[in-house]
Each structure stands twice: as structure tokens, then as C-alpha cells.
Amino acid sequence: xxxxxxxxxxxxxxxxxxxxxxxxxxxxxxxxxxxxxxxxxxxxxxxxxxxxxxxxxxxxxxxxxxxxxxxxxxxxxxxxxxxxxxxxxxxxxxxxxxxxxxxxxxxxxxxxxxxxxxxxxxxxxxxxxxxxxxxxxxxxxxxxxxxxxxxxxxxxxxxxxxxxxxxxxxxxxxxxxxxxxxxxxxxxxxxxxxxxxxxxxxxxxxxxxxxxxxxxxxxxxxxxxxxxxxxxxxxxxxxxxxxxxxxxxxxxxxxxxxxxxxxxxxxxxxxxxxxxxxxxxxxxxxxxxx
Ligand code: NAD
Numbered sequence: 408x409x410x411x412x413x414x415x416x417x418x419x420x421x422x423x424x425x426x427x428x429x430x431x432x433x434x435x436x437x438x439x440x441x442x443x444x445x446x447x448x449x450x451x452x453x454x455x456x457x458x459x460x461x462x463x464x465x466x467x468x469x470x471x472x473x474x475x476x477x478x479x480x481x482x483x484x485x486x487x488x489x490x491x492x493x494x495x496x497x498x499x500x501x502x503x504x505x506x507x508x509x510x511x512x513x514x515x516x517x518x519x520x521x522x523x524x525x526x527x528x529x530x531x532x533x534x535x536x537x538x539x540x541x542x543x544x545x546x547x548x549x550x551x552x553x554x555x556x557x558x559x560x561x562x563x564x565x566x567x568x569x570x571x572x573x574x575x576x577x578x579x580x581x582x583x584x585x586x587x588x589x590x591x592x593x594x595x596x597x598x599x600x601x602x603x604x605x606x607x608x609x610x611x612x613x614x615x616x617x618x619x620x621x622x623x624x625x626x627x628x629x630x631x632x633x634x635x636x637x638x639x640x641x642x643x644x645x646x647x648x649x650x651x652x653x654x655x656x657x658x659x660x661x662x663x664x665x666x667x668x669x670x671x672x673x674x675x676x677x678x679x680x681x682x683x684x685x686x687x688x689x690x691x692x693x694x695x696x697x
Pocket of ligand 1: 547570572575599618621641680
């Protein structure tokens with residue numbers, strides 16, 4: 408079993424970006440600038456946004472954090488987004504999800520200019536992805552593709568099962584794995600909460616990408632020997648022995664599944680850091696697109 412080390416791979420990517428940023432600066436060009444909007448102070452969201460800001464500093468980007476109160480109105484949030492759309496200093500920005508219930512996530516996604524949508528959530532960018540046109544790929548699926556690519560995992564002709572059909576992970580992931588690209592050319596089955604006899608699919612799969620947010624959902628008996636497993640799930644569970652008071656669990660019962668795998672991502676240190684690296688790649692791309 409080989410661990411797909413997202414922490415190391417993301418650091419490799421960040422080192423590559425650091426060199427490119429230094430080159431841009433040496434040529435007197437603009438320093439890439441990523442902004443992040445966060446609404447409220449959900450613990451996990453704050454952690455993710457802070458990690459993104461820290462990654463910007465590491466690669467030499469400029470970053471701006473826009474912190475908004477939990478009770479901001481939808482109109483006021485849309486106005487902030489419009490301001491970032493029109494700010495030439497900002498190359499790309501994200502709106503950290505989830506948003507409070509009174510705000511329509513779709514409206515927010517549509518409000519972000521596709522040229523600055525470095526999370527790759529705008530329908531225009533998703534459409535371009537489906538057509539294999541240049542675009543910002545959604546950050547988490549893009550990170551997974553990078554990880555599989557950099558470990559030279561053969562995907563062509565393989566049976567790939569994706570568990571979870573969210574707009575930000577499962578659905579785009581299923582499309583990327585079926586595309587006619589180096590990482591791709593799989594026969595993909597997209598499964599979800601209404602799938603019957605999931606085990607019949609997972610048992611046959613060569614590659615399983617698990618993104619449902621149910622800790623330790625995928626168990627040893629559900630997979631065959633030699634499978635490649637990518638665990639997207641991150642759930643905080645209380646743990647008094649930890650300084651933070653919680654630990655992170657993935658969607659895979661690691662102790663049971665890992666011994667059967669050819670490759671597997673750990674949680675933490677797998678997909679999470681790759682998502683941030685993708686965001687950095689997309690932001691650099693936004694500058695290069697100008
Ligand atoms: P979501 O809650 O939007 O969607 C969950 C999906 O799982 C749904 O499509 C649902 O149909 C499916 N599902 C639920 N129960 C199921 C079952 N019993 N069998 C099969 N499918 C089932 O989830 P999301 O936003 O894609 O997030 C999934 C997990 O990934 C969460 O733990 C989230 O925190 C994590 N996540 C991690 C990263 C990262 O960078 N590592 C990024 C995004 C999300």
C-alpha cells in the first residue's frame with residue numbers, strides 16, 4: 408500500500424508556484440492576489456480560509472480576507488462580490504461555503520465573475536470543464552486529479568466509483584474521471600444516497616472516490632484488493648485527548664481499507680492540502696489569462 412501524500416504533493420506544487428511568482432515579479436508583472444470572503448465564524452470554515460491565506464503568503468501571493476457577519480443580508484453580500492469583480496487588484500476570489508441559510512448559494516455562485524472564479528463553481532466554468540475547454544477546474548476535484556497524476560496512477564479503462572454527487576466534489580469528479588485526458592478515461596459510476604446495494608459497485612471498483620461526509624463509511628468488506636481509494640471526507644469528531652477538542656475523520660475506515668489498497672489518501676494530509684494547492688494554481692492561471 409502506498410500513501411498518496413497530499414501534504415508533500417501540495418508543497419511540491421506550492422514550491423513550483425513560488426518560482427513562477429518570483430519570475431512574474433522579476434519581469435515587473437503583477438503579484439497574483441487572491442481574496443476570500445467568509446461569512447460568520449463557523450470553526451471549520453475559519454480554519455480552511457486561514458489555511459488558504461497562509462498558503463498565499465507561502466507562494467508569494469497577496470491575499471485579502473473579507474470577514475462578514477453571520478447576519479449580513481444577501482443583497483449586501485452580493486454587493487461585496489460585485490466590488491471584488493470590479494477590483495482590478497484582485498485576480499481571483501472565493502466565497503467560503505457553507506453560507507448561512509438565509510443566503511441563496513446559487514445566487515452567490517452566479518454572482519462571481521467567471522474570470523475570477525478560482526474555486527471553479529460558476530456554471531460557465533463547469534460547462535467549460537464538461538466540454539474540456541480551458542477553465543478553472545473545481546478546486547477539490549482538480550486537486551485529486553493532480554494527486555493521481557503526480558503518482559502516475561493508471562486510470563485509463565479502469566472502473567471508477569464516486570460516492571456522493573455534490574456540485575463541488577462528487578459530480579465534477581465523475582465528469583473529470585470520464586474525460587479523455589491522462590487522468591481520466593475511466594468507466595465512471597456516480598453513486599449517492601439513493602443508490603441501492605452500493606457494495607455491488609464498490610466491490611468491483613478499481614478506483615473509489617469517497618465524498619459523502621459520513622465518517623468511516625467505506626469499510627474493508629466493501630472494497631477489492633488492489634483498489635485505489637481517495638478519501639475526500641472531513642468530519643470533526645469530539646476528542647478530549649486533543650488540544651483542539653476534536654479530531655478529523657475521513658469517509659473511509661482507514662485501518663480496514665488501507666491494507667487492501669494499492670494507493671490510499673490519508674485524512675488529514677490527503678485531499679485537503681491538494682484543494683488549497685489547486686486554488687493557488689487557479690489563481691496563478693487567472694493572472695496568466697489576463
Ligand atoms: P454534500 O453533503 O454536499 O453531499 C454529500 C453527498 O453524499 C450527497 O450527494 C449524497 O447523495 C451523498 N450521500 C449521502 N449519504 C450517502 C450514502 N449513504 N450512500 C451514498 N451516498 C450518500 O458533501 P460535499 O460537500 O461533497 O462534502 C463531502 C465531504 O467532503 C464532507 O465531509 C466535506 O467536509 C468534505 N470535503 C472535503 C474537501 C477537502 O478539501 N478535503 C472539500 C470539500 C468537501
